[in-house]
Amino acid sequence: KGIVVITKSLSDYIQHFISNSTPIFIAPDGVDQTIISTDFDSNQIRQELGISANEKKIAIYTGHLYPGRGIELILELAQRVQNYNFYIIGGTLADVAYWRKQSTTINNIVYFGFQPPGLVYKFQRAADVLLMPYGNVVTVAGMGNTAAFASPLKMFEYMAAGKAIISSKLPVLEEILEHERNALMLDYSKSDDWVFALEKLESNPTYGKKLGTNAQIDVEKFTWQKRAKKILDYFM
Numbered sequence: 001k002g003i004v005v006i007t008k009s010l011s012d013y014i015q016h017f018i019s020n021s022t023p024i025f026i027a028p029d030g031v032d033q034t035i036i037s038t039d040f041d042s043n044q045i046r047q048e049l050g051i052s053a054n055e056k057k058i059a060i061y062t063g064h065l066y067p068g069r070g071i072e073l074i075l076e077l078a079q080r081v082q083n084y085n086f087y088i089i090g091g092t093l094a095d096v097a098y099w100r101k102q103s104t105t106i107n108n109i110v111y112f113g114f115q116p117p118g119l120v121y122k123f124q125r126a127a128d129v130l131l132m133p134y135g136n137v138v139t140v141a142g143m144g145n146t147a148a149f150a151s152p153l154k155m156f157e158y159m160a161a162g163k164a165i166i167s168s169k170l171p172v173l174e175e176i177l178e179h180e181r182n183a184l185m186l187d188y189s190k191s192d193d194w195v196f197a198l199e200k201l202e203s204n205p206t207y208g209k210k211l212g213t214n215a216q217i218d219v220e221k222f223t224w225q226k227r228a229k230k231i232l233d234y235f236m
Contacts, residue, residue, distance in 0.1 A: 001235045006151035009172045013149065025234045028176060030222040031156035035121050046126045049119075056108070057084045057202050060127035062120050063154050065091035070133025070168065071099055076191050078109040081198050086131075089115055089123050124161040128208065129201055132158065132167040135188050148172060159219035164208035166197050176222070182215035 002023030005011045011024045018024075051058070059081075065071050071088070078086040086109040088099070096113045103109050115123070124130060132155060150172055158165050159176075165183040167173055179185040184201075186193045201208040 004231055007149055007172050008175055010149040023235075025231060027227050027231050028222055029151040029153055029156060030224045030227045031153070031160045031219060033223040033225055035157070036160045036216065036219060036223070040125055042126055045122050049122060049126055051126060055085060057128045057198075058087060058126065059084045059129040059131055059198065060087045060089060060123055061131045061133070062089040062124060062157070065095035065099055068135040070131070070135055070188065073133045073188065073191060073194065074131060075099075075103050075106060075109065077194055077198065078103070078106050080191075080195050082108060083202055084108065084129075084198060085110065087112060087123065087127075089113075089120055121157065121161070124157060124163065127161070127163050128205075129198060130158040130161065130163050130165045132165060132173075133188060133194070134168040134170055134173070151176075156219055156222055159215040159222075162212040162216035164201050164211045165215060166194065166201075176218075177215075180211075182211060182218050184211070 002025060003014065003018070004025050004027050005014065006027065006029050008026055011026050015024070046052075046055075059074075059077070061070075061074055063069060065088070074086055074088070078084075088096075088109065088111045091099070091111070091113060093113065096111050100111055112123070132152070134152075148171075152173075155165075155167070155173065155176060159182065165177070167177055167183050167185055168188040169179070169185040174185060177183040177185060184197045186197060
């Protein structure tokens with residue numbers, strides 16, 4: 001009956017290869033309704049994770065450490081922004097070992113390696129800032145390039161956590177995220193802007209809270225249940 005795609009960018013691309021009469025429905029990826037919750041205590045979650053209540057601000061990245069995921073930028077930020085601790089959640093044993101070796105002189109970055117989803121969600125809620133520094137070339141399992149077409153699951157998980165998001169400014173991400181409404185959208189290559197954004201969020205926690213609240217409100221439209229209903233309604 002038609003084709004379901006996850007982004008407008010992908011819809012525009014595949015139109016070159018299919019009949020003009022073939023319906024295309026854009027249904028972005030989403031998140032499980034059960035993890036969208038305003039009823040949690042970040043301090044309690046930090047205690048459960050063994051994070052000191054007196055720790056610095058925490059910037060967290062969750063996900064793989066493949067090329068294009070922005071780990072190089074995070075290492076630079078950790079060196080330049082000493083008022084934050086940077087937590088890296090995820091990655092294969094080999095990838096974690098590689099990046100640890102690249103950052104032996106950086107004292108405010110911690111690698112936690114792979115964690116089960118339940119703990120990943122807790123780390124996201126323990127953060128002050130969630131980082132999504134995609135490069136212009138983003139690989140999957142070290143191959144290909146999804147930068148133009150992706151609808152990252154991580155983006156929706158971050159939004160569900162209700163915390164300030166700093167993201168690369170990619171057109172495909174801007175289909176969901178809006179600069180200074182539900183995230184800060186920055187040029188990946190301009191590290192000074194990322195430094196300024198972290199400092200701004202540290203000095204103005206109310207601003208960060210507003211970004212996180214808006215993201216959490218916006219992600220309500222992108223649950224898997226609502227996605228399925230929209231697809232069925234479109235084709236039935």
